[in-house]
Amino acid sequence: MAEITAAAVNELRKKTGLPMMDVKKALHDAAGNEDEAIRLLRERGLKILGSRLDRETSFGRFGLYIGLSASTGAMVELKCESAPVAANDEFIQLANDLAKQLATGPGAETGEQLLDQPSPSKPGMTLRAQKDDLFNRIREVFNVGRIVRLEGSCGGYSHNATTVSGVLLQVEGGSDAAAKDVCMHVAAMRPMGLNKEDVPPAEVERERSILRETALKEGKPANIVDKIVDGQLRNFYAERVLTEQPFVKENKQSVGQFAAQNGMKLVKFVHWELGKE
Numbered sequence: 001m002a003e004i005t006a007a008a009v010n011e012l013r014k015k016t017g018l019p020m021m022d023v024k025k026a027l028h029d030a031a032g033n034e035d036e037a038i039r040l041l042r043e044r045g046l047k048i049l050g051s052r053l054d055r056e057t058s059f060g061r062f063g064l065y066i067g068l069s070a071s072t073g074a075m076v077e078l079k080c081e082s083a084p085v086a087a088n089d090e091f092i093q094l095a096n097d098l099a100k101q102l103a104t105g106p107g108a109e110t111g112e113q114l115l116d117q118p119s120p121s122k123p124g125m126t127l128r129a130q131k132d133d134l135f136n137r138i139r140e141v142f143n144v145g146r147i148v149r150l151e152g153s154c155g156g157y158s159h160n161a162t163t164v165s166g167v168l169l170q171v172e173g174g175s176d177a178a179a180k181d182v183c184m185h186v187a188a189m190r191p192m193g194l195n196k197e198d199v200p201p202a203e204v205e206r207e208r209s210i211l212r213e214t215a216l217k218e219g220k221p222a223n224i225v226d227k228i229v230d231g232q233l234r235n236f237y238a239e240r241v242l243t244e245q246p247f248v249k250e251n252k253q254s255v256g257q258f259a260a261q262n263g264m265k266l267v268k269f270v271h272w273e274l275g276k277e
Contacts, residue, residue: 004028042136057143059086060274062166063095065103066156068176073154074103075168076111077145077272085140086160094130094142097121102149111144146277148270155179159187164274174264182264184248185255186271191242194266199240207236242269 004024011034013020022044029040060079067073078095080086098111100120108114115128122130131142152170157180159165167183193199211229220228237244243256243266250258259266 004032008032008034042132055081055141057081057141058275059083059164060145061086061092061095061160061164062158062272062274063092063097063099064156064158064166064168065096065099066154066168066176066179068153068155068171068174068179070103070153072103072149072151073156073168073170074099074147074149075156075166075270075272076102076114076147077166077274079143079145079274081140085138086164088138090134091138091142093121094127094134097130098127098144098147101127102147107149108147111147114147115144145275146272150268150270152267155183157183157187159184165272167269167271169269170267171259172265172267174259174262178259178262178264181249182242182255182259182266183269185245186242186269188248189245190271191245191269192240194242194269196237196241196244199237204233204236208233211236242266 010020029037057079059082060077063076063078065072065074076095076098078091078098080091085091097120098114101117102108102114104120105117108117115131116126119125119127119130125133131144135142148168150168150170153172155169155171155174155176155178157167159167165187167186169179169183169186171179171182208229211232212225215225215228216222234244238246238254243254243259245255247253247255247258253261256266
């Protein structure tokens with residue numbers, strides 16, 4: 001039996017980030033062969049992971065790949081078991097690696113498909129191996145939730161406070177700073193759609209009916225009720241439509257006006273809150 005030196009244990013512990021006793025046992029079982037010990041550690045980690053897959057993952061964050069210089073943008077929901085892990089640098093790296101690969105790779109329909117693609121920050125390793133390696137050190141379950149890729153230049157914003165949310169915004173023109181400002185507005189004001197046309201017609205008609213009935217009950221002349229309702233619907237849209245909402249950083253102008261002022265066309269946005277489908 002090869003002697004397992006303290007130096008060998010310490011070296012493998014540095015490489016894997018795993019507890020010293022786990023590393024020592026793996027080296028012992030592998031007769032001192034470091035590669036074999038690493039294989040054993042991964043196998044044992046996956047076995048532990050398999051026994052914990054039913055754990056709730058109600059914390060996490062959104063990984064983003066954004067920038068007006070890029071031709072695609074992406075956002076990925078990565079969930080974990082606790083708030084401290086959601087703020088872990090390696091967890092953040094994994095979330096952003098997932099988004100970068102989704103944007104710059106061949107694309108994926110699901111998180112499972114994405115995990116089998118190469119990691120942008122770990123040469124020779126898949127995203128799944130990167131995830132499993134991180135689990136083996138942190139011992140929390142990670143789940144990839146929703147994923148989205150937009151074809152075009154994108155801004156984005158990830159809000160990680162009491163409410164964890166992510167915004168991906170496709171734009172034409174403008175600047176990274178202006179796009180981020182609009183994304184921050186979306187996270188705060190939760191618009192229903194980009195333009196008036198994005199509001200479901202049934203909801204508009206329901207609101208129109210309520211406003212019309214109210215106006216008639218108040219004794220407004222029947223021949224001008226529709227004009228009154230059209231005016232009141234502006235407030236309805238200003239609450240729900242991104243381009244019509246007062247801009248949070250300067251409420252004397254709408255978001256649409258802010259975008260135009262910055263030479264930016266708003267094309268599409270995706271806003272997710274963690275755990276809310």
